[in-house]
Amino acid sequence: MMPSKKANEVGLDHLGAMRALLRIVELGSFSAAARELKVATSTIARKISAxxxxxxxxxxxRSTHHVALTEAGNLYHARAVSMIADLDDTLRVVAELDSAPSGPLKLTAPVAFGRRYLAPLVAPFLERYPGVQLDLRLTDNHNDMVMGGFDLDIHEGENYLDNLIVQPISRNDSILCAAPAYFARRGRPQAPADLAQHNCLRYLHPEGDPRWHLTDGATVQSVLPSGNLQSDHSELLLEATRAGLGIAEFEIWLIRDLLVSGELEVALPGYRLENALTGRQIYMAYLPNRRFSTKVRVLREFMAERLKGIGELPDRELVPSPAERA
Known part of the structure; x- marks a missing residue:
């Protein structure tokens, strides 16, 4: 079958039609894609039809309010995502040769981690690399790096590492802790079994294990915590813990400064928590086609230098025992 005149026309702009299709799928409509690409909806429709x-x-x-990929569309879309990502990365690498890092740079990270550690680093990074336009997205729902167009992903755990290049930043230690006022009122647990006599504040996650798995390096003991507060928001639980309500599980990066100041104290110093959801490491991850990008490299180096060890329990001299404080 000979291609139509319209097909010959699209052959001159196959790349433009491919990009248009990707935006339609991601945004959910022709009109939304047209607005983003700053063209008429009819122009987008002609590209796809051709x-x-x-x-x-x-x-x-196509329907009045919805678009969805056909079986052929799914196959084309999957290949197009990879092709466009490779092409864009090639263009970026060539453009960055012998020049200072510049252009858009998209980073994603968990909400609490981003607020606590990345927010203070934004201004210093952009002062060092003023040609970069940083797009920082904070979310506790894992992002698809290809579909989201992300250059770098900072996250905990080993759950999302397939087909990515990863660089560990720090161990990701988790402990149980409480405020000194709580320990003064209720006493200190001496072993995991003692937690049954304490008010335990629970973090909820749809993929998480409700039990606490505590290890002393040789054995693992599992307990099902119970208490009068549970939440899917770690910072809410942190405020309740600081107020002396009970014992809670936290990753070190979230409470590091509070341990150093003495506002929180470790509940079972001889134990660490094993959590399959948060994992054992904090990582930076990026797609293989970003490995030669200058701006991704400088962002990785900048973050690695400033976040090194951020998830590890501070040295003993930084966190004196209650007896030493007294």
Whole structure:
């Protein structure tokens, strides 16, 4: 079958049609994609129709309020995502040769981690690299790096490392802790079994294990904590813990300064928590096609230098025991 005139036309702008399709799928409509690309909706529609004519298949199911990929569309879309990512990375690498890092740079991280540690680093980074336009997205829901267009992902745990290059930043230690006022009122647990006599504040996650798994390096003891507060928000639980309500599990990066100041104290100093959800490391992760990007490299180096060891229990001299404080 000979290609139509429209197909010949799209052959001159196959790349533009491919990019348009990706935006339609991500944004959910022709009109939203047209607004982002700053063209008329009819222009977007003509590109997709011409692309479908050239391929001889329908790529999208269309309705008044919804678009969805056909079987052929799913196959084309998967290949197009990879191709566009590779092309954009090639263009970036070439443009960055022999020049200072510049252009858009998209980073994602968990909300609490981003507020506590990344927010103070934004201004120093951009002062050092003024040509970069940083886009920092904080979310506790893992982002698809390809679909989201992310250059770098800072996250905890080993759950999302497939097909990514990873660079460990720090161990990700977790402990149980409480305020000194709570210990003064209720006493200190001496072993994991003693937690049954304490008010335990629980963090909830749909993929998390409700039990606390405590290890002394040789054995693991599991307990099901119970108390009068549970939440899916770690910072809310932290405020309740600081107020003396009970014992809670936290990663070191979230409470490091509070341990140093003595506002919080470790509940079972001889134990660490094993948490499959948060894992044993904090990582920076990036796609293989970003490995030669100058701006990604300088961001990785900048973050690695300033965040090194941030998830590890501070040295003993920084966190004196209650007896030493007295």
């Amino acid at each position: 692309l479908e004519d050239m391929l001889g298949v329908s790529l999208l199911h």
